[in-house]
Amino acid sequence: MAAREINFTEAAREALAAAMTRDPTIFVLGEGIGIRGGNFNTTLGLFERFGPRRLRDTPICERGFVGLCTGAAMTGTRPVVDFMFIDFILDSVGELTNQIAKIQYMTGGRLKMPVLLRGCVGIGGGAATHHSGSYYPLFVNVPGFRVVVPTTPYDAKGLLSTALRCDDPVLFLEHKSLLNVRGEVPEEDYQIPFGQARLCRQGTGVTVVAIGPLVPKCLAVCDTLAAEGISVEVIDPRTLAPLDMDTILVSVRKTGKLLVADESFGPCGVGAEIAAQVMAQGFDDLAAPVRRLNGVHTPTPYSPPLEAAVVPSMDQVAAAVRDLAAE
Amino acid sequence: MTIPKDTLLSLYRTMVRIRRCEEQLARSYAAGTITGACHTYVGEEAVATGVCAHLRDDDAVFSTHRGHGHALAKGVPPGALVAELFGRATGCSGGRGGSMHLFSPEVGMMGTSGIVGPCILQATGAGYSFQLKETDQVGVAFFGDGAVNNGAFHEGLNMATIWDLPVLFVCENNMYATEIAFKDSARNTDVAGRAAGYGLHAEAVDGNDVLAVYEAAGAAVARARQGGGPSLIECRTYRTRPHAEGMRDGGYRSQEEIDSWKARDPISAFAQSLLDDGAVTAADLQTIDAAIVAEIQEAVVFATDSPWPDATTVADHIYAGTV
Numbered sequence: 131m132a133a134r135e136i137n138f139t140e141a142a143r144e145a146l147a148a149a150m151t152r153d154p155t156i157f158v159l160g161e162g163i164g165i166r167g168g169n170f171n172t173t174l175g176l177f178e179r180f181g182p183r184r185l186r187d188t189p190i191c192e193r194g195f196v197g198l199c200t201g202a203a204m205t206g207t208r209p210v211v212d213f214m215f216i217d218f219i220l221d222s223v224g225e226l227t228n229q230i231a232k233i234q235y236m237t238g239g240r241l242k243m244p245v246l247l248r249g250c251v252g253i254g255g256g257a258a259t260h261h262s263g264s265y266y267p268l269f270v271n272v273p274g275f276r277v278v279v280p281t282t283p284y285d286a287k288g289l290l291s292t293a294l295r296c297d298d299p300v301l302f303l304e305h306k307s308l309l310n311v312r313g314e315v316p317e318e319d320y321q322i323p324f325g326q327a328r329l330c331r332q333g334t335g336v337t338v339v340a341i342g343p344l345v346p347k348c349l350a351v352c353d354t355l356a357a358e359g360i361s362v363e364v365i366d367p368r369t370l371a372p373l374d375m376d377t378i379l380v381s382v383r384k385t386g387k388l389l390v391a392d393e394s395f396g397p398c399g400v401g402a403e404i405a406a407q408v409m410a411q412g413f414d415d416l417a418a419p420v421r422r423l424n425g426v427h428t429p430t431p432y433s434p435p436l437e438a439a440v441v442p443s444m445d446q447v448a449a450a451v452r453d454l455a456a457e
Numbered sequence: 458m459t460i461p462k463d464t465l466l467s468l469y470r471t472m473v474r475i476r477r478c479e480e481q482l483a484r485s486y487a488a489g490t491i492t493g494a495c496h497t498y499v500g501e502e503a504v505a506t507g508v509c510a511h512l513r514d515d516d517a518v519f520s521t522h523r524g525h526g527h528a529l530a531k532g533v534p535p536g537a538l539v540a541e542l543f544g545r546a547t548g549c550s551g552g553r554g555g556s557m558h559l560f561s562p563e564v565g566m567m568g569t570s571g572i573v574g575p576c577i578l579q580a581t582g583a584g585y586s587f588q589l590k591e592t593d594q595v596g597v598a599f600f601g602d603g604a605v606n607n608g609a610f611h612e613g614l615n616m617a618t619i620w621d622l623p624v625l626f627v628c629e630n631n632m633y634a635t636e637i638a639f640k641d642s643a644r645n646t647d648v649a650g651r652a653a654g655y656g657l658h659a660e661a662v663d664g665n666d667v668l669a670v671y672e673a674a675g676a677a678v679a680r681a682r683q684g685g686g687p688s689l690i691e692c693r694t695y696r697t698r699p700h701a702e703g704m705r706d707g708g709y710r711s712q713e714e715i716d717s718w719k720a721r722d723p724i725s726a727f728a729q730s731l732l733d734d735g736a737v738t739a740a741d742l743q744t745i746d747a748a749i750v751a752e753i754q755e756a757v758v759f760a761t762d763s764p765w766p767d768a769t770t771v772a773d774h775i776y777a778g779t780v
């Protein structure tokens with residue numbers, strides 16, 4: 131029998147439904163996540179099963195309901211905030227960084243902070259600048275958060291299932307361009323540990339750490355590069371906090387060359403962090419300087435040619451790998 | 458309402474405990490033993506006392522930068538409070554917090570706060586938990602007039618009301634936020650009236666009258682426990698010390714105003730009314746006074762003798778470690 135294929139959103143929704151069945155303290159807050167089932171179908175069909183207290187449509191007050199979730203998590207329930215577009219999270223940054231991220235520490239572990247914060251990230255489809263953000267470097271910078279950036283339906287389900295068992299605040303960021311990607315997903319519930327990268331393709335010449343939508347873009351050019359004699363190893367970190375540096379360092383030991391490809395901004399970004407850690411722990415393995423390929427450091431424009439110009443393309447990935455291979 | 462003598466004495470004891478502890482903390486601040494900020498609750502003791510008298514350990518209180526009184530009234534021992542401000546390992550937050558981060562979840566003290574506003578939302582969230590779990594617990598937020606003009610007030614009251622959450626909002630309207638008079642930061646300074654606009658139960662009481670607070674809070678807490686939804690109590694009161702220890706208090710409020718409120722001291726007024734009514738004897742009150750003096754002295758000895766936190770633990774408990 132052929133393995134079952136479903137898309138990213140359906141896979142994540144299965145994990146949520148299983149967790150809500152198992153754990154009656156889980157509830158979801160968001161706009162349009164009740165009867166409507168979520169702008170991105172994240173909760174489709176769940177309202178009928180779990181009712182209005184556990185699938186709660188909110189007023190448009192992101193700061194308010196994130197603050198509400200802080201107090202809820204402190205008193206024994208497990209809130210899920212469905213932001214729809216992650217851009218709206220910015221209205222609640224004080225509640226996140228000053229409250230949610232700090233409560234476990236300030237109470238010496240006497241309180242847990244099991245809050246799941248999910249939303250659609252990234253550039254595409256003319257969403258323009260208020261619906262195209264990623265922002266994960268902000269949250270990686272703050273002690274206390276787990277930051278998850280799945281790229282396949284299989285990973286989406288397994289990582290969301292882990293997130294809903296985790297007692298830390300987790301940002302679960304779902305890239306627009308990946309939501310309808312289909313893949314094999316087991317029916318049963320399973321968990322993927324945080325901090326374990328996925329080796330997507332083995333190679334010997336250049337290591338590419340690709341984040342989010344850059345994973346499929348990078349994989350798509352690997353055969354062409356192989357035909358040119360460039361063997362590429364592709365790593366998907368899957369979680370940015372914690373970050374699996376071991377897998378990256380092992381790969382760099384083999385290839386000596388590293389490219390970090392990420393749609394989000396370069397300055398103080400994930401690539402900068404990985405580069406610094408590789409220099410600190412694997413400097414002698416490097417045969418060339420670490421390279422970064424990032425989205426252009428600009429707000430996201432609307433018009434298709436402008437939008438395309440800010441996002442790293444497959445051609446740019448291939449060109450960056452060729453440059454590095456030639457060093 | 459006839460209040461049993463035990464309860465009356467207990468209200469008196471809590472107010473005196475807060476007052477003596479605050480006076481001690483002010484002295485310790487002046488002596489340099491407290492290195493961080495210290496906002497005292499002197500003059501406002503009736504509010505925390507009257508409200509917390511109705512709360513159980515499993516009710517959740519979310520407080521402010523001016524939260525020593527809330528912590529003590531909720532059951533944090535004075536020793537754990539003083540030790541926290543002294544930065545000791547035995548403090549209620551293990552020395553990680555100081556005055557503005559007092560946590561004692563064991564007794565439902567879910568934190569004082571260095572940020573004005575979030576307590577309103579967090580108490581609303583506690584109400585959400587309690588409703589979802591179908592318990593009769595209550596979430597309580599204490600906050601100042603300064604928080605009333607913050608978005609958290611609007612968003613929190615609105616959510617608590619539309620979902621009928623078991624929450625009590627207690628506004629300590631002491632007429633100033635630092636040096637900004639409430640009348641200069643809001644055209645409508647009727648906090649209870651503004652709250653009623655969201656559709657919840659709201660009333661204003663004399664926040665220097667512990668029995669007025671006690672009665673209003675009793676009704677609000679009972680209503681919340683029975684599924685009757687949220688309430689707000691605006692307690693009109695005054696802080697008779699500067700905004701924080703070590704701060705100048707000149708300019709923005711007159712000495713006459715301060716003196717007029719000192720003359721309405723909530724503890725002396727309550728003691729006098731109890732004696733006038735014959736509800737208690739002078740000896741009853743003196744016994745409590747003496748016991749509290751000893752208790753606060755013991756708290757200081759406990760804090761002074763307590764160890765400093767172990768610096769090797771500085772990065773512990775950032776994560777739960779469960780996944």
Ligand SMILES: Cc1ncc(C[n+]2csc(CCOP(=O)(O)OP(=O)(O)O)c2C)c(N)n1
Nearest residue numbers: 523571572573601602603604631633634635
């Ligand atoms: C969001 C935020 N802004 C500013 C401050 C600085 N601040 C600390 S206390 C305070 C005044 C608060 O006044 P109020 O809420 O009335 O409480 P009170 O001090 O009168 O008890 C201010 C502005 C803060 N802590 N948080």
Ligand SMILES: [Mg+2]
Nearest residue numbers: 601602633634
């Ligand atoms: Mg005030």
